[in-house]
Amino acid sequence: MTVHLEVAEGVGTLRLDRPPMNALDVATQDRLKELAEEATRREDVRAVVIYGGEKVFAAGADIKEMQAMDHTAMVLRARALQDSFTAVARIPKPVVAAVTGYALGGGCELALCADYRIAGENAKLGQPEILLGLIPGAGGTQRLARLIGPSKAKDLIFTGRQVKADEALVLGLVDRVVPAGEVYTQAHAWAAKLAQGPALALRAAKESVDAGLETDIDTGLTVERNWFAGLFATEDRERGMRSFVEEGPGKAKFL
Numbered sequence: 001m002t003v004h005l006e007v008a009e010g011v012g013t014l015r016l017d018r019p020p021m022n023a024l025d026v027a028t029q030d031r032l033k034e035l036a037e038e039a040t041r042r043e044d045v046r047a048v049v050i051y052g053g054e055k056v057f058a059a060g061a062d063i064k065e066m067q068a069m070d071h072t073a074m075v076l077r078a079r080a081l082q083d084s085f086t087a088v089a090r091i092p093k094p095v096v097a098a099v100t101g102y103a104l105g106g107g108c109e110l111a112l113c114a115d116y117r118i119a120g121e122n123a124k125l126g127q128p129e130i131l132l133g134l135i136p137g138a139g140g141t142q143r144l145a146r147l148i149g150p151s152k153a154k155d156l157i158f159t160g161r162q163v164k165a166d167e168a169l170v171l172g173l174v175d176r177v178v179p180a181g182e183v184y185t186q187a188h189a190w191a192a193k194l195a196q197g198p199a200l201a202l203r204a205a206k207e208s209v210d211a212g213l214e215t216d217i218d219t220g221l222t223v224e225r226n227w228f229a230g231l232f233a234t235e236d237r238e239r240g241m242r243s244f245v246e247e248g249p250g251k252a253k254f255l
Helices: 026-041 063-067 071-089 108-110 130-131 140-148 150-159 165-171 179-194 201-215 215-234 235-247
Strands: 004-010 010-018 049-050 096-101 102-104 116-120 122-126 162-165 176-178
Touching: 004 026, 010 026, 010 179, 026 071, 049 179, 071 108, 096 108, 096 179, 102 140, 108 122, 108 140, 116 130, 116 179, 116 201, 122 165, 130 150, 140 150, 162 165, 165 176, 201 215, 201 235, 215 235
Parallel strands: 010 049, 049 096, 096 116, 102 122, 116 176
Antiparallel strands: 004 010, 122 162
C-alpha cells in the first residue's frame, strides 16, 4: 500500500509511502481518501499527522500517469482527485502536516488540507503546474488563496516557483519551521497534545472556522452559535467547567 494509517497516543499518522518521491498517482489518491475516511470514523484517532517520511513529503502527481490521460479521461478523474484531498480537509479532528523536502503540486495541495503545517528547514513548497501548461487541480487555486491571500497565491501559481521554508513561513504557507530531523516529532507532539482535548469541542471549532470562511459573517455566526449552544449538552463541557470552578483554569482532563 502507498499510504498507511498508524495510530499511537490518540494520533493517527497518514504516512505516504511511495518511494522515491511519493508521487501521488491514482492508486495513492484513492488510498488517501479511504484512510482519511477511516481516520474520521475511528474513535481512537483524535488527531492526525500527514507525513511523507524524512526526505520528502510529496513531489506532486505522477506525471507519466497523467501524460497518458486525454481530456475525456481527466474529466472522469478530476472529481475523484479533488474528493481524495477534500476527504483529508474534512477530517473533523485537528490535522497537522509534517513537511520535509519537496511538497510540490499535489504535495503542496495535500499540505494545504491540514489545519497546521510544520516544515523542516529543508522543505520546498510550490504549485508548479503552470510549467506543464496546467493549473492546480486538487484544490490549490482555492485553498492556497484562502490561506495566504489571492495576490500571493497568484504569484506562486502564475510563476510555478518553489519557495524555501523561510519564505513559506513569511508567506503564511507554513506555520512553523524546525530542523528537518525534528519535523515528525514536533508534529506528533502538537497532535498528541490536542488529542487529549475535548473531541467534540475541537470538532466544533474546526467546522465553525472552516464553514465561516466559505460564507458571509452572519451565516458564520449562526454556525458558531449553534455549535456553542450545542456543546452545553456534552459531558466534556460539564467536566471542563466543573474543573475550572473547583481546580482553576487549564486542569480539566477529557479522556
